[in-house]
Amino acid sequence: MAGRRVVGATALSAVPEGLVRPASEPTGHILPVLPELSELLPSRGLRRGSTISVAPDPARRGSSSLVLALLAEASRAGAWCAVVGVPTFGAVAAAELGIALDRLALVPRPGPEWATVVAALIDGVDVVVAAVPPALTASVAARLAARARQRGAVLIPYGAWEGADVTLRVVRSTWEGLGQGRGRLRRRGLTISACGRGAAARPRQVRIWLPGDEATRVVAGPTPRRVARRPSLRLVGDAA
Amino acid sequence: MTRPVRTLLVWCPDWPVIAAEIVDGVPATASVAVLHANRVVACSPAAWAHGVRRGLRKREAQERSPELLLIDHDPGRDARAFEPVVAAVEEVAAGVQVLRPGVCALAARGPARYFGGEEQAAEQIVEHIAQVCAVESQVGIADGVFAAGLAARVGRIIPPGETPRFLAEFPIEALGRPDLADLLRRLGLRTLGDFAALPAADVLARFGVEAALAHQLAAGHDHRPLVPRRPPPKLDVADTYDEPLDRVDVAAFAARSLAERLHERLAAHGLACTRIGIEAVTAHGQELHRVWRHDGLLTAAAIADRVRWQLEGWLCGRRRTRPGVDSAPTSGIVRLRLVPDGIVAQVGLQPGLWGSAGAERERAHRAFHRVQGLLGPESVVTAVLGGGRSPVDQVRLVPWGDERSPARPGCPLWRSSTGGGDAPSDTPGSQEGADQPAWSGTAPPWPGRLPPPAPALVLPTPLPAAVYDTTGAPVAVTARLELSGTPAQVELPGQDPMEIVGWAGPWPLDERWWAPDEARRRARFQVGLADGTALLLSLATGRWWVEAIYD
Numbered sequence: 001m002a003g004r005r006v007v008g009a010t011a012l013s014a015v016p017e018g019l020v021r022p023a024s025e026p027t028g029h030i031l032p033v034l035p036e037l038s039e040l041l042p043s044r045g046l047r048r049g050s051t052i053s054v055a056p057d058p059a060r061r062g063s064s065s066l067v068l069a070l071l072a073e074a075s076r077a078g079a080w081c082a083v084v085g086v087p088t089f090g091a092v093a094a095a096e097l098g099i100a101l102d103r104l105a106l107v108p109r110p111g112p113e114w115a116t117v118v119a120a121l122i123d124g125v126d127v128v129v130a131a132v133p134p135a136l137t138a139s140v141a142a143r144l145a146a147r148a149r150q151r152g153a154v155l156i157p158y159g160a161w162e163g164a165d166v167t168l169r170v171v172r173s174t175w176e177g178l179g180q181g182r183g184r185l186r187r188r189g190l191t192i193s194a195c196g197r198g199a200a201a202r203p204r205q206v207r208i209w210l211p212g213d214e215a216t217r218v219v220a221g222p223t224p225r226r227v228a229r230r231p232s233l234r235l236v237g238d239a240a
Numbered sequence: 241m242t243r244p245v246r247t248l249l250v251w252c253p254d255w256p257v258i259a260a261e262i263v264d265g266v267p268a269t270a271s272v273a274v275l276h277a278n279r280v281v282a283c284s285p286a287a288w289a290h291g292v293r294r295g296l297r298k299r300e301a302q303e304r305s306p307e308l309l310l311i312d313h314d315p316g317r318d319a320r321a322f323e324p325v326v327a328a329v330e331e332v333a334a335g336v337q338v339l340r341p342g343v344c345a346l347a348a349r350g351p352a353r354y355f356g357g358e359e360q361a362a363e364q365i366v367e368h369i370a371q372v373c374a375v376e377s378q379v380g381i382a383d384g385v386f387a388a389g390l391a392a393r394v395g396r397i398i399p400p401g402e403t404p405r406f407l408a409e410f411p412i413e414a415l416g417r418p419d420l421a422d423l424l425r426r427l428g429l430r431t432l433g434d435f436a437a438l439p440a441a442d443v444l445a446r447f448g449v450e451a452a453l454a455h456q457l458a459a460g461h462d463h464r465p466l467v468p469r470r471p472p473p474k475l476d477v478a479d480t481y482d483e484p485l486d487r488v489d490v491a492a493f494a495a496r497s498l499a500e501r502l503h504e505r506l507a508a509h510g511l512a513c514t515r516i517g518i519e520a521v522t523a524h525g526q527e528l529h530r531v532w533r534h535d536g537l538l539t540a541a542a543i544a545d546r547v548r549w550q551l552e553g554w555l556c557g558r559r560r561t562r563p564g565v566d567s568a569p570t571s572g573i574v575r576l577r578l579v580p581d582g583i584v585a586q587v588g589l590q591p592g593l594w595g596s597a598g599a600e601r602e603r604a605h606r607a608f609h610r611v612q613g614l615l616g617p618e619s620v621v622t623a624v625l626g627g628g629r630s631p632v633d634q635v636r637l638v639p640w641g642d643e644r645s646p647a648r649p650g651c652p653l654w655r656s657s658t659g660g661g662d663a664p665s666d667t668p669g670s671q672e673g674a675d676q677p678a679w680s681g682t683a684p685p686w687p688g689r690l691p692p693p694a695p696a697l698v699l700p701t702p703l704p705a706a707v708y709d710t711t712g713a714p715v716a717v718t719a720r721l722e723l724s725g726t727p728a729q730v731e732l733p734g735q736d737p738m739e740i741v742g743w744a745g746p747w748p749l750d751e752r753w754w755a756p757d758e759a760r761r762r763a764r765f766q767v768g769l770a771d772g773t774a775l776l777l778s779l780a781t782g783r784w785w786v787e788a789i790y791d
Contacts, residue, residue: 057791059771059772059773061771061772061773061791062772062791063791064696064697064789064791065696065791068696078600080600080601080603080604082607082608087700088697088698088699088700088789089623089697089698090631090694090695090696090697090698090788091623091625091634091635091698092625092631092634092635092653092694092695092698093693093694093695093696094623094696095625095653096653096692096693096694101622101623101624101625102622102644103604104622104623105604105608105620105621105622105640106620106621106622106623106637107611107615107619107620107621108619108621108637109619110615110619111615113614113615116614117611117614117615120607120610120611120614121607121608121611123603123606123607123610124603124604124605124606124607124608124610125603125604125607126600126604172772173772173773174772175742175768175772175774175790178741178742178743178744178766178767178768178774179742179744180726180742180743181723181726181743181744181745182744183742183744184691184744184766185693185744185766185768185774185790186693187693188693188774188790210693211692211693
């Protein structure tokens with residue numbers, strides 16, 4: 001609940017056992033991401049408790065795909081994900097990227113209860129993607145980030161968000177495969193920049209392809225046979 | 241040999257006709273016949289008076305009674321209509337067995353002793369049925385169910401030990417085995433008495449087991465025990481509070497004890513529930529009801545949690561006072577009731593093989609149910625992929641916890657291509673190349689669907705658009721899929737026109753043309769814009785729409 005402030009150890013002791021995961025859990029505190037994206041993130045993955053915002057993109061040049069790509073590897077590894085406030089979520093695209101839809105919950109229309117819903121999901125879900133409503137106050141944002149840090153969830157705000165650990169932004173996007181009246185959309189190149197606080201303060205930039213390389217990689221043909229083959233049976237004696 | 245159980249049998253004559261009157265309002269006093277497979281199954285007394293009999297063909301029956309009303313036989317209707325009658329009998333006597341719709345039997349000893357005699361018991365039961373259900377019935381009492389059934393037809397009470405003599409008068413057809421009756425009649429055995437006189441061992445040796453059983457019935461040795469119906473156990477729990485509950489913690493405390501009681505009651509019956517209905521009545525008389533679904537089995541703590549979340553949602557909703565929302569209570573709760581639904585036998589829960597997986601799942605489910613408590617069960621959905629040709633059709637959003645079944649059969653995912661980027665064919669729907677759909681033999685292939693990558697933004701309702709060619713004229717497509725011009729600009733409502741740098745299409749789609757209401761005919765295009773966006777456009781009846789955005 002966003003309105004309730006959690007104060008110190010007393011509040012922690014009131015929470016039932018097993019609901020709270022310490023943020024400094026020794027194992028599994030970094031959720032995997034696609035290898036291409038790991039360059040952008042200081043911990044080379046989604047560190048539990050961190051806030052990784054995806055900057056808004058009014059021109060629709062690939063930020064939704066970037067969000068899906070961020071989720072893909074974590075979901076494949078067994079993490080539970082939730083997406084809040086995206087009524088246009090493309091489930092087929094998510095499944096193509098490898099997101100397990102049976103571990104993904106959608107809250108398309110949270111309405112005025114946005115903060116409460118996000119807070120409730122942070123309590124139980126590993127990765128929470130939340131489309132940021134326009135009238136979000138900085139205090140609510142800070143409280144949600146703190147809650148994610150305490151519960152060990154990864155919060156991915158999708159929209160303007162102050163104070164994220166890492167902010168990802170799509171710089172350039174190109175589509176391949178379309179001609180004038182022929183072809184079809186095949187893959188896109190996304191140039192993504194990252195900046196943030198602490199270890200992520202130095203801006204980085206990568207260029208990735210979606211769908212990724214494994215879908216478009218040229219598979220080597222059958223392994224060439226060795227030229228010098230050992231001869232099989234040979235006639236050694238005179239049959240006659 | 242022990243004597244067969246003294247049986248009281250209640251028989252409602254012409255039950256299919258009566259049931260039709262009760263359920264569908266067909267006048268039973270008129271000439272009515274119930275037909276099954278073109279044969280008369282039952283008829284009203286008026287039709288009987290006209291000569292309509294069971295087993296007649298429809299045409300023959302109409303011949304005998306021209307104004308005959310014909311009704312289709314519906315066993316479900318008969319059973320439904322009989323349920324109140326059984327309930328009425330159960331109010332007077334215990335241990336009722338329903339033999340078939342219209343006939344039920346019970347052991348006569350209990351009611352006979354309670355009402356001071358078999359005759360009084362029979363009168364009481366007939367009277368009670370007539371008063372409660374306004375249904376005419378007859379009662380017969382004899383040793384054994386078979387004899388009691390025959391006694392009920394004539395409305396007699398056969399004294400103990402007299403049953404074989406009573407049965408002896410009946411024709412051999414009363415056994416209800418037409419083949420055997422035909423055979424015995426040709427052998428000269430015309431009554432049950434004749435048949436019963438034969439030695440049992442010879443009947444078994446000559447006619448087999450079936451006939452030996454019939455012989456026992458005919459001789460009045462009906463040893464089939466009564467199997468009384470058990471009334472369904474009452475599983476719901478309710479509590480009334482003198483002080484209205486208007487604080488969440490008080491309500492949660494009440495809910496917890498109620499949930500534990502419900503769980504104890506379910507466990508006592510060896511049951512568990514998959515859905516739970518939570519009903520609350522406020523001091524102002526408002527009734528609030530919500531059903532929670534759960535794909536697993538609910539434990540006592542889970543039930544308590546759900547009740548607590550829902551009460552929190554209600555009580556917080558009251559403070560929010562949104563206009564137009566009448567689901568929020570206006571006062572405290574004075575009565576709580578838990579109704580288990582979707583009852584299944586308790587088989588125990590199977591935790592994940594690796595303990596942590598189960599815990600993660602439990603925690604996530606808890607969070608989703610918490611949100612469902614805040615916003616309603618339909619607010620948290622999960623996507624299920626199915627077949628279909630457009631990105632909207634392929635996805636069905638089901639509320640969290642419901643069964644994950646797709647809207648259309650089929651698998652929307654294409655087998656990931658391994659042959660490199662140039663192998664897939666250029667037109668969607670073409671079955672060549674490495675991007676062949678991963679459908680098995682039973683799932684439909686959905687030719688014409690779009691190859692991957694799928695759009696990341698799918699608009700639930702398409703957005704109107706306009707597409708212009710290089711001269712600024714709107715682009716149209718002829719019936720032969722010829723474009724009127726090269727698409728050069730696309731204009732979305734409220735935005736400046738954008739330049740098209742690449743496009744592909746038209747890919748025609750003519751869906752469900754056999755159903756005029758659902759028929760959709762359109763041509764689809766993929767369009768790449770100068771700023772790096774790509775759209776999925778469709779042209780239907782001369783208008784352009786944005787179906788999805790490749791964001």
